[in-house]
Amino acid sequence: MAKILRSNQQELPPSKESIWGMALGISSLFRMWLALPLGITGLIISIIALNKVKNGEAGGRTYAITGLVTSILGIIGVIIVLLIYGAIFAGLFASSPEDFFNVAY
Numbered sequence: 001m002a003k004i005l006r007s008n009q010q011e012l013p014p015s016k017e018s019i020w021g022m023a024l025g026i027s028s029l030f031r032m033w034l035a036l037p038l039g040i041t042g043l044i045i046s047i048i049a050l051n052k053v054k055n056g057e058a059g060g061r062t063y064a065i066t067g068l069v070t071s072i073l074g075i076i077g078v079i080i081v082l083l084i085y086g087a088i089f090a091g092l093f094a095s096s097p098e099d100f101f102n103v104a105y
Helices: 016-030 032-054 061-092 097-101
Strands: none
Touching: 016 032, 016 061, 032 061
């Protein structure tokens, strides 16, 4: 829903937290080895930014929501990758070691 401003009102500039939350969230999508810490940090900072926007202390609601969504997606991506790696390694080591190292050529 668009915000209607009166002639004497100005929209607040985006807060630093909302911009940082968005940057960390987007980074968590592309940096798989750092996605979990970046995603968690981006999630926390985006929640702080949304609270500031809600209280009218700062602007940048769109940036904060973008940071929130991308942080959650980055965390979910890491969990999926870890589950896949866990299934692969569990399958590799499920058989006996003799079967694993005795490969017929």
